[in-house]
Amino acid sequence: MRGPGFTSVLGLVLLVGITVLFVTGLLSYAAYNPDLSPVNDKTPDKGLLGFYLFAWPTDPHWLYRFTQGVHVTLGITLIPVLLAKLWSVVPRLFTLPPARSLAHALERISLLVLVGGALFEFVTGVLNVQLDYVFPGSFYRLHFYGAWVFFAAFLAHAVLKTPAALRNLRGLRGAPEEKNDLVSPRPAEPTVSRRGALWFVGGGSLLLFATTVGQTLGGPLRRTALLAPHGGGEPGTGPNGFQINKTAAYAGITAADRDEEAWRLVVTGRTGTVRLSRAQLLQLPLHSSALPIACVEGWSTADQWWRGVRLRDLAALVGHEEDPPDVFVESLQRHGSFRRAALRANQVADPRSLLALFVNGEPLSPDHGHPARIIVPAAPGVLNTKWVARMTFGDL
């Protein structure tokens, strides 16, 4: 059963799957606009690894929901494939002699980077979505730099092994399987066929997929995501009863902080600073947009119906009538890594980008950012700052 045929099928699945994971991961990194402002950037020493960065678009409005949903759901679904692949090549771990040549020795060192890197990426990702921050450092740094280390080894492995894997796969449909060192020299009586084993791995993937994907699709399907962190049910009922990333209590926002009499939004721009109460904001032209919340953790909500003041109208209020610039947004939050965030000019200019005061026809709840929060199409969840205190327009 264990043999080059089984390994090749799993290897080719991982070749495609991990490539998609890497690309969607790089997209998520770009979605934070790390080159816009230090507050968006957890990896200021990225150097050339940020070579491809671009201004993250606002269209389609479900873009981040899609790319990050694919990233996390696919990653979880591939876990059985990765485990089976590692199982299938374990005889190679004990190959003797340890190295036949210099190239072979280097390849074996590269395999340690490959296996260590794969497990490091999967483990940090799986722990982060469960809020289990036990890894040594910031998730963004570890998962991003770890991805590049892993992908370097993955690329070399793919170039060296894909031709043989394709050859083996063609062989499966004709000639008998080549017997190499992956096949046991004294195999025990088989209890399962190769086809059966592949079904078994696929069944594991299907089970993980089925109990996870609902947290991304949302709606009634959220109930099917029985073990995913944002599956099962909603945190409440009514217009504000949809998924929350961090509650007001968790973020340290008190009722006094949010008090509508005391709270003022401080907006600064070319012509100076204005201070607006919530009542004054309600006097400005209000607009609606239907946008989702989409988290880096892979879960998202269906489109919610937000209502509030356009970001570009706020920019105009402080002297940026034409061509809205970037904006630096600060929350009432006193701690937490994204209590300050920067949005790019294209995000500010989008007519669907709001400083929201209402959601689904009711005032925002404390957990969804009352008195006011940012909502921008296609932006990662944490850039939609809640409990906004200050907005500074201008080139960052």
Add this chain to the structure above:
Amino acid sequence: MRPRIPVGSPFQLLLLAASFALAGYAGVRLLDDDWFGVALWFVGAALLHDLVLLPLYAALDRALLRGLGTRRERAGYVRVPAALSALLLLVWFPLISGMVESRYRSATGLPGDVFLARWLLITAVLFGGSALLLVLRSRVRRAAKQRPPAVH
């Protein structure tokens, strides 16, 4: 004559050198904050998998096969639900074990104590379904044996 170290394929050497250079470029950044902790996780993950997790489940599987003796062909009925249940436990261990319960509840506003019960129920369905399948298939097989061979 001095013993010569074989070099191997030059293409492979170049490819691996390029791979190590890129891994090194990212690696120094990965190791910048807490090099020991990160190295421990990186190498530890590989060692833990290859030398603990894999031998452990392989040994459990062998013990199962030995225990079944002559009924080895029925191993799948135990193996499949057990492995699927273990897989779910492995992936969602922080939630199922309750080790992140208070942070999870305070951050998301969702109840954090539901995952153990859900995992146990899924496990019950997996084993129960497998048992049902075993009984049904044995009956069909027995019925097929008792039926006289069809005459054509």
